[in-house]
Amino acid sequence: MEFLVRTENRMPPDAPDELRNSLRAAERVRADELRAAGMLKRLWRVPGRWATVGLYEAPDATTLHDALASLPMWPWMDVTVEPLATHPQER
Numbered sequence: 001m002e003f004l005v006r007t008e009n010r011m012p013p014d015a016p017d018e019l020r021n022s023l024r025a026a027e028r029v030r031a032d033e034l035r036a037a038g039m040l041k042r043l044w045r046v047p048g049r050w051a052t053v054g055l056y057e058a059p060d061a062t063t064l065h066d067a068l069a070s071l072p073m074w075p076w077m078d079v080t081v082e083p084l085a086t087h088p089q090e091r
Contacts, residue, residue, distance in 0.1 A: 002041075002057050002084040003064055009050040011076040026072040039067055 011020065034040035034056075042055040058064040061083065068079060 004082040005054045005056050006080040007052050008078040009073055009076055010078050023072045030071055034067055
């Protein structure tokens with residue numbers, strides 16, 4: 001099942017740079033792991049915001065939730081998930 005996932009990072013602007021930088025590096029590593037597992041299909045950043053739009057594939061919403069919760073930035077993320085269904089014209 002495919003999911004469109006929108007994330008907005010809500011980390012406080014006064015968070016220490018060291019923390020922010022280490023979390024960004026860890027986030028990249030975890031995203032690479034999710035890509036290798038076939039779960040993260042595409043990822044776009046939203047210009048002008050600390051936000052992304054991603055295309056994920058998971059067997060169900062619980063599996064997707066567990067994957068998103070494994071991201072190092074999870075405690076500061078505002079997440080919106082939209083399950084996707086195949087359009088009749090795509091068959």
